[in-house]
Amino acid sequence: MTEPADMDIAAAAKRLAEGELTAVELLESCLDRIVRVDPQLGAIVTLDEDRARADARASDDRRLAGQTRGRLDGIPVGIKDIIADATLPMRAQSRTALDDWDGVGRDAASTGALKAAGAVVIATLATMEFAIGMPEATGPFAVPVNPWNPERWTGGSSSGSAAAVSAGMVLGALGTDTGGSVRAPAAFTGTTALKPTRDLVDTAGVFPLSFSLDHVGPMARTAEDCAIMLEALTGERFDLLRGDLRGVRIAADSLDRYAERSDPATRERFSDALRTLSDAGAEVITVHLPLYDELSAAANIIQLSEALSVHRHRLDRSWNDLSPSARIVFAAADSISASDYVQAQRVRTMAAKRYDGVFSEYDLVVTPTSHLTAPRLSDLDPLRPLSPITSMHTAMWSPLGVPVAAVPMGFGDDQLPLSLAIAGGSWRDRLVLDAGHALQLRTPHHLARPTLPFAEGITS
Amino acid sequence: MREKSWPLSDDERAAVATVEVALTSMALLLRQTELGASVRPANVNTANDRRSPQRD
Numbered sequence: 001m002t003e004p005a006d007m008d009i010a011a012a013a014k015r016l017a018e019g020e021l022t023a024v025e026l027l028e029s030c031l032d033r034i035v036r037v038d039p040q041l042g043a044i045v046t047l048d049e050d051r052a053r054a055d056a057r058a059s060d061d062r063r064l065a066g067q068t069r070g071r072l073d074g075i076p077v078g079i080k081d082i083i084a085d086a087t088l089p090m091r092a093q094s095r096t097a098l099d100d101w102d103g104v105g106r107d108a109a110s111t112g113a114l115k116a117a118g119a120v121v122i123a124t125l126a127t128m129e130f131a132i133g134m135p136e137a138t139g140p141f142a143v144p145v146n147p148w149n150p151e152r153w154t155g156g157s158s159s160g161s162a163a164a165v166s167a168g169m170v171l172g173a174l175g176t177d178t179g180g181s182v183r184a185p186a187a188f189t190g191t192t193a194l195k196p197t198r199d200l201v202d203t204a205g206v207f208p209l210s211f212s213l214d215h216v217g218p219m220a221r222t223a224e225d226c227a228i229m230l231e232a233l234t235g236e237r238f239d240l241l242r243g244d245l246r247g248v249r250i251a252a253d254s255l256d257r258y259a260e261r262s263d264p265a266t267r268e269r270f271s272d273a274l275r276t277l278s279d280a281g282a283e284v285i286t287v288h289l290p291l292y293d294e295l296s297a298a299a300n301i302i303q304l305s306e307a308l309s310v311h312r313h314r315l316d317r318s319w320n321d322l323s324p325s326a327r328i329v330f331a332a333a334d335s336i337s338a339s340d341y342v343q344a345q346r347v348r349t350m351a352a353k354r355y356d357g358v359f360s361e362y363d364l365v366v367t368p369t370s371h372l373t374a375p376r377l378s379d380l381d382p383l384r385p386l387s388p389i390t391s392m393h394t395a396m397w398s399p400l401g402v403p404v405a406a407v408p409m410g411f412g413d414d415q416l417p418l419s420l421a422i423a424g425g426s427w428r429d430r431l432v433l434d435a436g437h438a439l440q441l442r443t444p445h446h447l448a449r450p451t452l453p454f455a456e457g458i459t460s
Numbered sequence: 461m462r463e464k465s466w467p468l469s470d471d472e473r474a475a476v477a478t479v480e481v482a483l484t485s486m487a488l489l490l491r492q493t494e495l496g497a498s499v500r501p502a503n504v505n506t507a508n509d510r511r512s513p514q515r516d
Binding site: 212301320333342387399 | 465483495502
């Protein structure tokens with residue numbers, strides 16, 4: 001029998017509403033999963049079981065009193081360790097002190113929104129230092145391993161959020177995305193995530209990485225679950241997914257940029273996904289995406305320039321406490337000139353206008369989220385901090401601020417998840433999720449679960 | 461690589477130089493991108509203000 005922790009949010013909400021499950025039972029199932037698998041996975045930073053149990057009891061009491069707050073009421077969730085919670089400590093995966101940041105000690109807007117919807121926030125979840133470093137095996141924090149294979153990385157920087165959802169420790173999680181940080185880990189762990197339209201979800205209370213690129217996004221098992229979370233995060237209606245794409249025009253990436261470097265299965269799974277979207281009623285047209293390299297370059301120049309601006313005082317004060325990869329990234333960012341930063345923002349303006357045209361001709365654009373499956377942890381080198389981004393097709397969308405979902409599209413030849421990226425014009429988040437929903441109504445990829453715990457002797 | 465304010469080991473210094481080469485390549489691509497003099501930088505706080513408020 002399926003354990004409650006293995007359900008998606010929509011299914012759990014239905015059972016809660018029908019009185020077949022209580023929030024306390026659901027929470028205990030997740031806590032039991034955490035005890036059994038997190039020593040191997042390393043996804044949890046701080047867990048507050050007492051608060052979670054009190055919140056779950058309160059949810060059950062509300063339900064009995066007929067005062068439930070909706071489908072997220074009583075659902076266990078986690079938050080990335082750069083998103084503030086009023087009582088859970090935030091470390092941003094760093095040895096450096098954060099007491100100079102004014103977000104400490106109160107809920108981020110997104111944390112507060114989930115709590116207001118009745119979600120049970122049970123833990124903070126691992127990332128990389130300030131969401132910009134690399135996994136640091138010798139550091140004081142656990143490095144999350146991929147629930148599908150402990151030798152593989154989860155992707156980052158919302159690493160723990162993806163691992164925790166994939167492993168059933170929580171049913172949903174908050175991540176942040178500046179250059180792909182909810183999409184890449186979702187892709188590598190077989191989960192679903194949305195980078196919403198920029199400014200749709202309030203980033204107040206998130207430790208900044210890049211002021212003009214940071215997004216907060218939901219991570220869950222399905223597009224429908226992301227819609228449920230997005231509704232709580234915004235107060236708008238995103239739960240009316242139909243899975244019917246008749247009348248929707250989809251531009252499909254021609255894949256001509258990375259044909260020789262991709263996992264052999266990527267092209268096949270991508271073609272399968274296109275056929276499924278077509279079966280759902282969409283018109284699919286193959287295109288060459290304009291300004292791919294320029295947008296990716298602008299994303300990197302802007303992100304690193306703004307990150308250095310955020311952290312420069314910290315570098316002077318706490319240089320020796322930073323991880324080697326963070327030191328390398330910040331030191332290299334110091335080479336970017338002011339005029340290059342401004343030029344990147346100008347290219348962003350030009351590209352946004354160009355893509356307004358693309359999104360007036362097509363409703364959606366789809367690409368693989370990454371052309372490779374999750375990299376080996378042993379291949380990650382702190383002295384090569386940009387190396388993990390070379391297989392990901394996430395950064396180009398970030399300067400545009402448009403919504404992009406990462407949705408499972410099957411498995412590579414190494415039996416690790418592959419993912420479809422679905423992008424839409426600004427504020428068309430529901431259509432993006434609806435396309436993901438259409439895919440998931442017709443495919444089983446999102447239903448696959450990793451076999452956990454790993455065999456004896458394997459630890460993170 | 462210009463002189464850094466912060467101490468770096470030899471390995472880190474070499475790694476920084478490698479990243480700087482990549483960033484310089486990106487910056488050159490952006491400098492060479494045709495824009496026209498009137499294109500302004502994206503506004504940091506209002507990236508989507510000019511967009512349609514249509515939600516879907």
